[in-house]
Amino acid sequence: MINYIAKRSFYLIIVMIGVSILTFGLSQLIPGDPAELILRQMGMEATTEEVEILRDRLGLNDPLVVQYSKWVRNVLRGDLGRSFRTGGDVAEEILYQLPATIELTFGGLVIMIFLALPIGILSAIFKNKWIDHTSRIFAFFGASMPSFWLGLMLIYLFSVRLSIFPVMGRGTLRHLFLPSVTLGMGMAATYARLIRASMLEVLGEDFILAARSRGLRENIIIINNALKNALIPVVTAFGMSFGHLLGGTVIVENIFAWPGVGKFLVESIFSRDYPVIQGYVLWTALTFVVVNLIVDISYRLLDPRISTEGKM
């Protein structure tokens, strides 16, 4: 196990080196001269000379390799540069907005679990009955619904018409509810089907038959024996869909004016605040990779049948 973790961590470092090269490469896509852009953002009508001085100071005249190694050295010290727009430290700005995004992600996950778990289990138990058919339709709707549309429709129904929930902003649990539903709904649809499929597989196994023949109550079998085993493959799928969750927060935060990192990112895109975009991309990639590492490790801890030898 320790061997496996070490191997995976080493692999993570390699991937992160690649990620850093690609993220750095993003800055090469910027149309025009960044130095000129900075001066213009500061409200200065820049002369060629001033631009040249700034280019020199920012190190933009150095060869790319030198620029990259400087950038990496700064990133490793936690310095992601300064925001063009606010002038603040990018890492600090992201950290400042992070709690709101984590709160939203957590809310979305809770909604997802509350919807997917019962729907998945019930449609496995009542396979091909109306519950199962309804859940299949729910899955298709959930997978095809644009989350930004769902969010706006929820606002219209529950905030504008029924005045049950606040339209936007962050604060109480009531503020959190609609954004969480918007974020969790699409994932819940997919996961309900995943849990169903996994439950059906486990319910057909010998140990379930053995438990039944021992005369255990059906609901005890389902919760104690079946669900525990059925959730293992679902855990791995979660690693992959964590990326969707991160992308989802960007859209949901923008609909509900939720003051998190995702909203900050879109604002930065429109004010061409490149250091923030770069910092955000690097940060999400790191989170995504680390979450997947944790998922893979816990998958192996949960299921002792999987060999850790020779597998990456």
Next chain:
Amino acid sequence: MEHKINLTQQVKTYKSLNIHKVFKDKMALVGCVVLILVLLLTAMAPLLTRNDPVKVDLMERLNPPSRTYPMGTDHLGRCIFARTLYGGRVSMTIAIIVLIIILTIGVSIGLLSGYMGGFIDNFIMRVIDILLAFPGLILALAIAGILGPNLMNTMIAVAAVQWVGYARIVRGMVLSIKEKDYVKIASTSGTSHTSIILRHILPNIISPIIVLATLDVGSIILRIAGLSFLGLGAQPPTPEWGAMINDGRSYIQTAPWVIFFPGAAILLVVMAFNLIGDGLRDLYDPKSV
């Protein structure tokens, strides 16, 4: 001769069985019907409405659905019905173009990687690993954002992120086909690499790729609409579903129809593609055959 006839008959029954199976799957049939209907509606847009989708008429702003404006008007007095129909053309054409780009890049790189093996394969696979370390939407958002908000850049951004999946799948398939006897015989008898790839490998991977592509159209439409909703994709006055919803956001309290109809159109089309893709996947899934 008899043998030959028998063979063609067999192929025929196999094919009709397949088609029968698709249609047996009622959901896939529903998907087909919905898609054909939507395609017809968008194709016949000029016949269905005389309203100009981009004509601004401030006297008619935010009208509720009526006889002249079946889906109402937006904040600039433009007919939502006309915009939704013409928007379908934009959204679906973009999705298909992006899909073609993704397929071309993904399949070529996958073929190259799987067929050549060795250092090239290793290098390509590492690049793919790195790209997969980014959440797709966020990388696309960053690329589109940095290049600047317009439709072309958004298409580039989505394509730059999405080809990866195809390359990986194609590589896997090529690796297994490469080991088949007929490929080995072709290569020992001196058939050129290009000809082996084009005549022996490509025909074998094309159908599963088409299934995957059908399943993907929906998600491409959603992604582009999502980016347009954030303001990155289609720019005004282009009627595009995601951008239309973005336009209507500020009027949600008084004019919900501005948002409702384009969103429902996205839902309908994406669902149709997902239903068809799902039906096709069952067809090609070795477990179900």
